[in-house]
Amino acid sequence: EIVLTQSPGTLSLSPGETATLSCRASQSLSSNYMAWYQQKPGQAPRLLVYGASSRATGIPDRFSASGSGTDFTLTISRLEPEDFAVYYCQRKTFGQGTKVEIK
Amino acid sequence: QVQLVQSGAEVKSPGASVKVACKASGYSFTDYGFSWVRQAPGQGLEWMGWLSSSNGNTRYIEKFQGRVTMTTDTSTSTAYMELRSLTSGDTAVYYCARTLWFGDLYYFDYWGQGTLVTVSS
Numbered sequence: 001e002i003v004l005t006q007s008p009g010t011l012s013l014s015p016g017e018t019a020t021l022s023c024r025a026s027q028s029l030s031s032n033y034m035a036w037y038q039q040k041p042g043q044a045p046r047l048l049v050y051g052a053s054s055r056a057t058g059i060p061d062r063f064s065a066s067g068s069g070t071d072f073t074l075t076i077s078r079l080e081p082e083d084f085a086v087y088y089c090q091r092k093t094f095g096q097g098t099k100v101e102i103k
Numbered sequence: 104q105v106q107l108v109q110s111g112a113e114v115k116s117p118g119a120s121v122k123v124a125c126k127a128s129g130y131s132f133t134d135y136g137f138s139w140v141r142q143a144p145g146q147g148l149e150w151m152g153w154l155s156s157s158n159g160n161t162r163y164i165e166k167f168q169g170r171v172t173m174t175t176d177t178s179t180s181t182a183y184m185e186l187r188s189l190t191s192g193d194t195a196v197y198y199c200a201r202t203l204w205f206g207d208l209y210y211f212d213y214w215g216q217g218t219l220v221t222v223s224s
Contacts, residue, residue: 045200088147096147
């Protein structure tokens with residue numbers, strides 16, 4: 001079973017900054033498929049990105065994803081107040097999450 | 104618009120069973136399967152398994168084999184997840200999620216609002 005490890009555990013940033021979230025797989029992946037989700041307190045997760053880097057419906061273009069092999073990244077440019085949340089990567093199983101908090 | 108509306112919170116005793124419902128609307132029910140994902144308090148997300156809405160095929164992770172049953176009622180566009188022999192470790196929010204497959208991989212494009220299941224004596 002492939003284990004996904006996300007880092008950092010918590011990212012403290014200010015609105016307007018760029019967040020770079022890492023998701024590392026325990027073994028090299030045959031395809032660069034990865035999904036990313038956002039979860040706010042008390043809410044269900046929301047799909048952000050699926051496939052290699054396709055944004056889900058209604059997701060702004062400040063969210064972008066990339067990666068291959070064992071290393072995958074979600075980048076959030078120009079952080080907006082509503083972007084502060086927990087983010088999960090997923091490929092079958094989920095990573096443990098990265099919390100993006102306001103500095 | 105696509106909506107998944109789940110049944111309300113449950114409190115169960117250890118050893119009991121719980122059945123959570125997830126009513127879908129806004130799309131053709133049998134075109135997509137469902138996964139169930141749970142989240143223990145303060146913890147991450149755990150995929151429990153998947154159910155085809157068109158033919159009833161299921162795939163459960165080993166951890167829940169023999170203890171979980173996922174079903175659908177196409178007449179009411181509702182998916183169900185029953186978990187038996189509950190322990191305190193099953194206390195969690197349970198989510199249904201519409202599931203799309205990409206080869207042997209999958210992702211979840213719409214989620215229910217979650218159902219809190221509390222197991223307590």
